[in-house]
Amino acid sequence: VSDISFDEVRIEDYDGLIIPGGWAPDYLRRFDQVLDFVRYMDEQKKLLGMICHAGWVLSSADVLKGKTVTSTPGIKHDLMHAGATWVNEPVVVDGHLVSGRRPPDLHLYTPKLIEVLRSQ
Secondary structure: OOOOOHHHOOHHHOOEEEEOOOOHHHHHOOOHHHHHHHHHHHHOOOEEEEEHHHHHHHHHOOOOOOOEEOOOHHHHHHHHHOOOEEOOOOEEEEOOEEEEOOHHHHHHHHHHHHHHHHHO
16 A cells, blocks of 8 residues: 555655566556656666566666566567567566566565665
8 A cells, every 4th residue: 555646756765666566567557657767767777676567667668678687478578579688587687677587486586676775
């Protein structure tokens, strides 16, 4: 449950953004404010975390060109068409971008998120 709306968010107050998987990303990527938030985090080289279907949001924000990522295999081609190199690994770190394949890989994904956040 969120206690503030996107209109109240000051993006410069955040150290990173972790986008959930499942079908929520298909909904989230329809909002310009969400895409602007992702672009800001990418431009500032702040932590961007994506797992499962979350790559849809980064694809819509046009921040995947030249990046190496993983995701649920079902969106592999979407990410490749957005300019990413897709690999079938449980977790991939490419600079400030941490991608996880699927929920069963959370035990590997979460420590990498923390590692990247601490290194910023």
